């Protein structure tokens with residue numbers, strides 16, 4: 001698909017109770033009946049914050065001060081491409097009304113998933129609700145206690161989602177370490193997924209992260225929908241497989257070269273975006289990234305960053 005993408009700006013408008021304003025697309029618009037973040041198309045040469053303030057006045061009758069960018073999602077639809085640039089609305093005055101006949105709803109963040117939204121909005125909801133960093137654990141080496149202490153330190157630095165990798169060790173040590181890591185994470189309300197046998201993950205009461213080769217061999221969802229499932233992807237074909245299995249999110253890369261894969265160049269952000277626009281899955285970008293790269297990752301449609309070194313060691317190492 002080669003036509004230029006349509007630049008769209010949309011706002012996260014929050015009330016005093018933390019609820020978010022959604023607007024329902026009318027029967028005469030495209031994607032009729034779906035709920036969206038209020039906003040619209042940028043005019044040629046118009047700055048994003050100006051365009052958003054104008055749209056919020058036209059559609060809702062409010063005066064808004066536009067705040068920080070949240071995420072920009074490149075998305076391909078059957079007959080067009082868009083780039084959905086979502087900004088927080090810092091302050092606003094007036095009473096929102098559906099000035100174009102559209103229904104409005106104030107929705108608590110945890111209930112956003114109950115509203116049918118266009119594909120481009122699913123990564124936006126993920127950026128609002130899910131952790132922005134996904135730690136992939138390094139190999140434990142010989143010292144299990146030191147590895148568990150490292151995990152504890154990462155959590156203390158506010159890692160909220162972890163992929164446990166324990167390759168190349170006897171099954172008994174693997175099961176024991178997984179159990180201890182899971183206990184540590186669950187106690188601190190950190191979301192845990194195990195990169196390994198689904199049966200072992202089930203026994204430890206944690207989610208499952210599929211490597212791309214495990215993903216390729218999987219014919220059906222290995223865990224019930226209530227158990228978190230994620231996968232590592234490197235191509236559009238693998239993203240489609242992850243969608244078909246009902247993955248909750250994926251990891252995509254490598255964006256930059258990384259010591260984990262010596263001699264393999266990164267795909268770069270343009271190729272990341274080209275893949276991003278063909279799926280609605282929330283995506284963590286991986287490959288030489290650290291927390292300091294989050295804003296850049298979000299500008300390219302990633303919901304967050306995944307890393308071993310960048311999240312295990314010092315905060316921005």
Ligand SMILES: Nc1nc2c([nH]c(=O)n2[C@@H]2O[C@H](COP(=O)(O)OP(=O)(O)OP(=O)(O)O)[C@@H](O)[C@H]2O)c(=O)[nH]1
Nearest residue numbers: 008010030031036037038039040041082084118120121
């Ligand atoms: N405003 C908004 N548009 C979205 C969202 N998600 C999403 O895919 N879109 C798409 O982005 C495009 C924005 O169009 P729009 O209909 O809001 O544009 P607009 O307000 O300028 O309206 P108009 O062109 O009818 O004057 C549509 O193709 C819409 O389907 C979203 O959350 N908010």
Ligand SMILES: [Mg+2]
Nearest residue numbers: 038039040041
């Ligand atoms: Mg609009």
